[in-house]
Amino acid sequence: MRKKKTWLYVAIAVVLFAVSSVLYLQSHPGAPAPNKSSAAGNSAIKFKAVKENLANTVEVKGKSSYIKETIVYAPFSADVTAWSVNDGAQVKQGDPLFVLDGKELRDQIAAQSANVRKLELEAKLKAAEQASQVKSGETIAASESEALQRFAQTASRDVQSELDRLNRSVAATELEAKREKLAKAEATAPENGIFLFAGTPKPQKVKEGDAVGKIVDVSKLQMTASVGEYDVFRIRPGMPVQVTIDALKQTKLTGVVEKVSKFPKAAANETSAAQFEVVISIDAHESLIAGLGLTASIETDNKKDVLTVPTIAVQRDKEGYYVMLETAQGVEKRPIRVGLETADKTEVLEGLQEGDTIVLQ
Numbered sequence: 001m002r003k004k005k006t007w008l009y010v011a012i013a014v015v016l017f018a019v020s021s022v023l024y025l026q027s028h029p030g031a032p033a034p035n036k037s038s039a040a041g042n043s044a045i046k047f048k049a050v051k052e053n054l055a056n057t058v059e060v061k062g063k064s065s066y067i068k069e070t071i072v073y074a075p076f077s078a079d080v081t082a083w084s085v086n087d088g089a090q091v092k093q094g095d096p097l098f099v100l101d102g103k104e105l106r107d108q109i110a111a112q113s114a115n116v117r118k119l120e121l122e123a124k125l126k127a128a129e130q131a132s133q134v135k136s137g138e139t140i141a142a143s144e145s146e147a148l149q150r151f152a153q154t155a156s157r158d159v160q161s162e163l164d165r166l167n168r169s170v171a172a173t174e175l176e177a178k179r180e181k182l183a184k185a186e187a188t189a190p191e192n193g194i195f196l197f198a199g200t201p202k203p204q205k206v207k208e209g210d211a212v213g214k215i216v217d218v219s220k221l222q223m224t225a226s227v228g229e230y231d232v233f234r235i236r237p238g239m240p241v242q243v244t245i246d247a248l249k250q251t252k253l254t255g256v257v258e259k260v261s262k263f264p265k266a267a268a269n270e271t272s273a274a275q276f277e278v279v280i281s282i283d284a285h286e287s288l289i290a291g292l293g294l295t296a297s298i299e300t301d302n303k304k305d306v307l308t309v310p311t312i313a314v315q316r317d318k319e320g321y322y323v324m325l326e327t328a329q330g331v332e333k334r335p336i337r338v339g340l341e342t343a344d345k346t347e348v349l350e351g352l353q354e355g356d357t358i359v360l361q
Contacts, residue, residue: 045360046326049309049352056301056342058234060278062225064292066216067281070191071198072097074206075184076105083202091189091215100206102185105178112175119168126164181208193217219284223255223294226265226275234300235260241280246293255282257298301340308345313358314338326357 078100085097189195193215206212223243227235235257243253258281264274280296282288313323314336325334336351352358 044331047310047313047358047360049307049348049354049356049358051305051307051354052345054301054303054306054308054340054342054345054347055299056340057297057299058227058231060225060227060296060298062223062278062280062294062296064221064223064282064288064294065290066218067220067222068191068193068217070193070215071211072187072190072195072213072215074100074208074210074212075187076100076181077206077208078102078104078185079205080203085189085195087195087197087201087213089195090193091195092192093189095189097187097189097195098212100185100187102182105182105185109175109178109182112171112178116168116171116175119164119171123161123164123168126161187212189215191215191217216290218289221282221284221288221290222258223280223282223296225278225280225296227278229264229274229276232260232262232276232278235278235298240299241282242297242299243280243282244295245287246295248287251285251287253282253285253288253294255280255296303340303347306339307348307352307354309348309352309358310360311341311344311346313360314346323352324359324361325352326359331359331361 080098081101082099083097084099085091085095091097195213195215197213198211203212237257237259239257241255241257243255245251245253257278259277259279261277264276267274278298280298282294309323315322315324320335321338322333322335324331334351337349339347339349341347
């Protein structure tokens with residue numbers, strides 16, 4: 001009996017405890033579940049709309065070359081009897097470069113002069129003979145046939161005289177050309193600059209018309225690069241350029257766009273994209289020489305003190321551009337009108353004010 005009473009008391013205690021617990025929980029509700037949107041808001045990335053200078057650039061690669069190169073050619077074929085210049089030497093206009101052996105050319109000039117003189121004497125002799133024939137033939141022709149024969153002879157003499165005159169003119173022209181070549185046997189520098197051999201330094205024999213070397217102005221260099229069809233219309237002569245020497249990354253140079261070709265270069269095949277040549281003049285620098293690989297950044301746009309936001313925060317849908325703007329009521333979608341766009345920043349023309357907070361969720 002006692003055991004039954006004990007179990008009864010335990011059951012009553014359990015029921016009372018359960019009822020008390022329910023009543024307690026109802027009168028003391030627990031903390032609300034975490035707000036997912038708030039948690040997301042706390043982890044969102046935020047940016048400020050700020051005013052700053054905004055620039056857009058096009059990056060190109062190319063090689064350096066001298067703007068002004070004056071080629072020195074051999075005036076005639078001959079042995080070189082003397083060299084007065086070394087490779088890389090500084091020269092001034094009129095300085096001696098080399099001397100050619102003119103003996104063979106002088107012999108040719110002497111023979112040509114004798115031939116021209118001979119042609120002149122022969123022309124005088126023929127003129128005298130023709131005058132004599134004309135004087136003896138002043139009588140009236142006895143028949144029509146004789147008159148025609150005389151006319152043909154006169155015409156033939158006139159044609160032959162014209163041919164002789166032409167031959168004398170050609171011979172005289174050739175003689176003068178050889179004299180002009182001989183006058184260049186002692187070659188001199190046509191410009192101021194640095195002399196560079198075109199091939200083997202100080203050759204012992206040269207051929208007429210071959211490039212012996214060149215004189216370059218090392219203070220004026222340029223960069224030649226290629227751009228695609230999407231960039232060629234963004235680049236104009238006069239745009240500023242920042243240039244880096246590939247082998248000397250810390251060396252920064254400045255330049256300006258000089259020329260933009262409107263005609264594409266010959267493509268390797270029909271499927272190749274069109275490429276257009278851009279020429280950039282580069283300011284002188286002690287480290288800059290021809291033949292170096294260069295990387296240039298052409299500034300195509302530059303706006304001062306404009307309102308910008310990070311480009312990554314600008315979104316677009318069928319209605320246009322927008323950003324997520326933080327307001328006192330929460331985060332809202334704000335339509336904007338954009339201007340200049342770069343990889344990092346975008347200009348905002350309408351829809352935001354300086355200091356607005358943009359949220360990237």
